[in-house]
Amino acid sequence: MFATAEVRWFFPGPLPGAVRAWFEGRGNxxxxxxxxxxxxxxxxxxxxGVKLREGRxxxxxxxxxxxxxxxxxxxxxxxxxxxxxxxxxxxAAAALPGIAVGDSGWLAVEKHRGVTRxxxxxxxxxxxxxxxxxxxxxxxxxxxxxxxxGRAWWSLCFEAxxxxxxxxxxxxxxxxxxxxxxxxxxxxxxxxxxxxxxxAGLAALT
Numbered sequence: 001m002f003a004t005a006e007v008r009w010f011f012p013g014p015l016p017g018a019v020r021a022w023f024e025g026r027g028n029x030x031x032x033x034x035x036x037x038x039x040x041x042x043x044x045x046x047x048x049g050v051k052l053r054e055g056r057x058x059x060x061x062x063x064x065x066x067x068x069x070x071x072x073x074x075x076x077x078x079x080x081x082x083x084x085x086x087x088x089x090x091x092a093a094a095a096l097p098g099i100a101v102g103d104s105g106w107l108a109v110e111k112h113r114g115v116t117r118x119x120x121x122x123x124x125x126x127x128x129x130x131x132x133x134x135x136x137x138x139x140x141x142x143x144x145x146x147x148x149x150g151r152a153w154w155s156l157c158f159e160a161x162x163x164x165x166x167x168x169x170x171x172x173x174x175x176x177x178x179x180x181x182x183x184x185x186x187x188x189x190x191x192x193x194x195x196x197x198x199x200a201g202l203a204a205l206t
Contacts (some may be wrong), residue, residue, distance in 0.1 A: 001085050005167035005176070007069060007077035007110045009191045015145045015154040019185050023143045026178055028116060028160035031131035034080050035112045048109040052089070052106070068189060069172070071158075072179040077192035079168065107199060110147040115140055116172070116178075120160070120170035126177050130204045137162030139174035149202045151179075186203065 024030060041050040049061040064081035071077060104147040118126035119135035129135060139160040158178075160171035 001083060002161065003063075003164045003167065004082050004084060005160045005169065006080050006157060006194065007071070007173050007192060008155060008194075008205055009077060009160075009187050010153060010193065011114070011191060012151065012153055014134050014152045015143070016185075019156075020143070022182055022184060023114065025182055026116075028128040030114055030116045031158060033115065038193070039106045040109060042107055042199065043196065044200070046194070046200050049196045049198045049199070055089045057087045057089060059087075062194060063194070071136060071172070071175045072105045072184055075151065075179055075184055075187045076189040077170075077187060078189055079171070080194055082166070082194070105147060107202065109199075114159060117141075118174050118177075120162070120166070120173060126170070126174045131203045135162070137166060137170060139170050141174065141178050142206050151202075153198075154202070155198075173193050 014114050015200055031175040036054065039052040042052065047065070049058075049060040051060075061083045064084055065078065067079040069077050069079050115131070117129050117131065117133065117135075118139045118141070119129050119133075120126050120137050120139055126139065129138070140156060142155070142159065144155045144157075146155060148185050158175045160167040160174070162170065
């Protein structure tokens with residue numbers, strides 16, 4: 001079990017080339033992960049997410065929502081706090097004997113993620129680390145191309161992890177450093193929410 005603080009945005013359509021160029025220009029030590037397919041359980045509650053990912057069952061519960069943040073003159077978002085659990089699939093299957101990945105209640109989401117990870121230490125500026133380094137306290141900046149329900153989407157996210165009381169400070173420091181310099185795309189609070197709400201919107205479209 002671990003806690004995160006996140007600000008995420010979702011947008012319909014393919015990832016714009018200008019956004020990709022901006023992200024890659026800002027992403028010191030940027031790493032692209034191999035494309036993968038996650039399967040999400042369709043749920044009516046936008047505060048709870050359940051997914052199957054690479055042999056694990058992952059559960060995500062929102063603990064706090066609603067703090068408006070202005071991270072840059074043209075970037076606003078909503079801070080959400082989440083609690084996460086991850087279980088090996090064998091253990092999950094023992095707890096949920098009726099689980100069936102092929103059921104219509106599960107939605108497949110194709111993802112191609114680009115991630116820059118930062119170490120955050122007190123009042124010091126965040127420092128980008130190598131892709132295989134996982135600091136105790138840090139923040140990831142993620143750009144992801146999504147394909148689900150026959151539609152393309154893209155998302156950007158700042159996700160802080162580590163000691164819970166230091167999460168908002170770490171996220172703010174990382175976001176302001178990353179968004180400084182080259183002008184970022186317009187990111188508005190109306191498009192800022194977590195995966196469960198996005199998935200609920202997809203279900204409404206199908």
